[in-house]
Amino acid sequence: ILNVEQSPQSLHVQEGDSTNFTCSFPSSNFYALHWYRWETAKSPEALFVMTLNGDEKKKGRISATPNTKEGYSYLYIKGSQPEDSATYLCAFYGNNRLAFGKGNQVVVIP
């Protein structure tokens, strides 16, 4: 079983503030790391896919940085907006499957 840990489990952020959260994963045999965004009553959707030699990924106000040697990744939201409220899932790719963490639930308070 691939152990993927995400922290904190949930966080409340004031609109306009920036925030970040962490995913830790096995640093050995790294192949790829995924971040998914999961809004309530919808299905998860991919945000970023980071491979071994990947750099920081950015999509609008959201960015992700991988540290494959030490086995962690940060997801950073700049200037949080209410539409950023969602659960953000980190997933480690290995053996043709993705192992998901339990997610970071983000609530942006207007």
Place this chain on the structure above:
Amino acid sequence: DAGITQSPRHKVTETGTPVTLRCHQTENHRYMYWYRQDPGHGLRLIHYSYGVKDTDKGEVSDGYSVSRSKTEDFLLTLESATSSQTSVYFCAISVWLAGGTGELFFGEGSRLTVL
């Protein structure tokens, strides 16, 4: 839209009855997955398939079986449903990317309640 449909979307059944959930894709992707989602556990892999008649177990496979007789359909069966299998089930397909990893596209989920 990755062309994934799950059926049924909602089902209520009784303990001990068999249940089959269907995942259908329209784009001939090789890899398909079944996950379950439970509060406090995130998404956990039940079974996956890497081709017709080729399947393998995930981390929570006990009590579940799968079949894939054609590329477009991946069936998840609970032979004798138990209350612990009350969950939301997500099917996903993997779309391969440059770099050798696959991005998952999910179906809309099937909510199963076992009384």
